Amino acid sequence: MEVSRHWRLQEQRYKLVGETCDNCGVKLFPPRDVCLECAAPAKELYTFTGLGEVYSYTTIYDAPAGFEQQAPYSVALVKLEEGPIVTAQLTDMDEDEMYIGMPVEMVTRKLRTDGDEGMIVYGYKFRPVQFEMAVK
Amino acid sequence: MREVAILGVGQTAVREHWDLSIRQLAVAAGRAALADADVSRVDAIYVGNMTSGNLNEQHHLGALVADHLGQWGVEAVKLEAACGSAGSAMRQGIIAIASGQMDAVLVIGVEKMTETVMEETTAALVTAADADYEGIHGVTFVSLNALIMRRYMHEYGYQHGDFAPFAINAHANGAKNPNALFREPITQKIYERGRVVADPITLFDASPIGDGAAALLLVPAEQAPGAVRVVGSAVATDTLAVHDREDMLWLKAAQQSAQRAYAQAGIGPEDVDLFELHDAFSVMAALSLEAAGFAERGQGVRLAQEGEIFPDGRIPVATMGGLKARGHPVGATGLYQIAEAALQLRGDAGAAQIEGARIAMAQNIGGSGATIATHILRNPIAH
Numbered sequence: 045m046e047v048s049r050h051w052r053l054q055e056q057r058y059k060l061v062g063e064t065c066d067n068c069g070v071k072l073f074p075p076r077d078v079c080l081e082c083a084a085p086a087k088e089l090y091t092f093t094g095l096g097e098v099y100s101y102t103t104i105y106d107a108p109a110g111f112e113q114q115a116p117y118s119v120a121l122v123k124l125e126e127g128p129i130v131t132a133q134l135t136d137m138d139e140d141e142m143y144i145g146m147p148v149e150m151v152t153r154k155l156r157t158d159g160d161e162g163m164i165v166y167g168y169k170f171r172p173v174q175f176e177m178a179v180k
Numbered sequence: 181m182r183e184v185a186i187l188g189v190g191q192t193a194v195r196e197h198w199d200l201s202i203r204q205l206a207v208a209a210g211r212a213a214l215a216d217a218d219v220s221r222v223d224a225i226y227v228g229n230m231t232s233g234n235l236n237e238q239h240h241l242g243a244l245v246a247d248h249l250g251q252w253g254v255e256a257v258k259l260e261a262a263c264g265s266a267g268s269a270m271r272q273g274i275i276a277i278a279s280g281q282m283d284a285v286l287v288i289g290v291e292k293m294t295e296t297v298m299e300e301t302t303a304a305l306v307t308a309a310d311a312d313y314e315g316i317h318g319v320t321f322v323s324l325n326a327l328i329m330r331r332y333m334h335e336y337g338y339q340h341g342d343f344a345p346f347a348i349n350a351h352a353n354g355a356k357n358p359n360a361l362f363r364e365p366i367t368q369k370i371y372e373r374g375r376v377v378a379d380p381i382t383l384f385d386a387s388p389i390g391d392g393a394a395a396l397l398l399v400p401a402e403q404a405p406g407a408v409r410v411v412g413s414a415v416a417t418d419t420l421a422v423h424d425r426e427d428m429l430w431l432k433a434a435q436q437s438a439q440r441a442y443a444q445a446g447i448g449p450e451d452v453d454l455f456e457l458h459d460a461f462s463v464m465a466a467l468s469l470e471a472a473g474f475a476e477r478g479q480g481v482r483l484a485q486e487g488e489i490f491p492d493g494r495i496p497v498a499t500m501g502g503l504k505a506r507g508h509p510v511g512a513t514g515l516y517q518i519a520e521a522a523l524q525l526r527g528d529a530g531a532a533q534i535e536g537a538r539i540a541m542a543q544n545i546g547g548s549g550a551t552i553a554t555h556i557l558r559n560p561i562a563h
Binding site: 049050053074080099100101102103104105106107108109110111112114117119120121128129130131132133139144155156165167 | 298299300302303306310312313314316317318319320322323326327328330331334376377378379380381419421422423424428
């Protein structure tokens, strides 16, 4: 794994920094500089709240190389409260607790490791919201 | 623009070919297509392949295949669009002939993916997704399709067992195709007993990988009066990541490429006699039927339940096993689909023959829907 490839995504991985489109106002995550809605330039940074709900989910038993030691693990599409959907793992819950529409919040966790002595990649996962107040 | 004809068809069986290398597979299919067309020299070779760099430590397949086919000097290049690689290679071959630049083009799809350990093969396939925002979270292609399937079931109210007809039809048809990887029919009960791969996807919802190659020899139609014509050809793209789709239950690139191909052919879905769709996963078969206009939104599964996808139904699909039973050598699949459609129109499909088929469509999906190639073939002669 290449350190720079993950280092340059630190704002996204640790803080969910995306963009707002100046033209149509839509919020984008991941950031892509060209608006997904209107194709205008989108450069203004926006930090997402990290709150959202489970849009779909599944559990992986047969993991790709680099993730074998985590298996089984659950991945989800999480619809952020600002609109975009992100792909991420679900954590701090059992598979039978998951449901479509479940309120979740972003948390920073270990995404993968590169062997025993290699780099550790951290980033966002989602867990059940911890306090009812946090749910809008 | 010149009309294009398919003069030669060649393929290897889909297997775990431990005795054959990637070049041997490509050469076997290429030679078979040349022999079928009775052509010895071509102007160009376009090779569709996805994983040769990751799994075979071999890129530069255009030159490699041209070299080992004895076609030294020709223009040759590899095209990569994940599981849509071979459909994309076909598209380039058609453009080359239609434009008048080439008079004989060999298009070959090849994939050699069973000699690496499963974790490496799975990781190689994930490179078709967004590495920074999907791959890093440990997703697999099965899991991306599981996310789509669960949402499909949630929105439209289907149960897992409702998807069984896709697998039952594919395996029944694969039993009639000697080149298919799986040649045993299955029942509803066997489908429902399949182990969970990534919930709600179970064993019979997912297509098996394999080694194989398929090839077509393309020429201007004016030089091959009786040969199967390519009357529609289009490729469209959508967002790479599933999470970026405007609507992940609608294959926009399938709709766009199908509509362009229908317009070129001057037909609509009601005119199509059989459909080689990309049933890499059961839910993809449903979404493909919907986007290509054979079923309303959310009704693809219903169409299958009503029996309309079987050989005697309104729109037979996966007529020689589809990806589920013929097997899915990813970068070769798009040309297996078109080869099978061409054999059906020629009346050469053996026990899998759909009688009286005149117009066939093939749709090849790369990734989870980001690249989709649609081709429509027509037989100028009734058989």
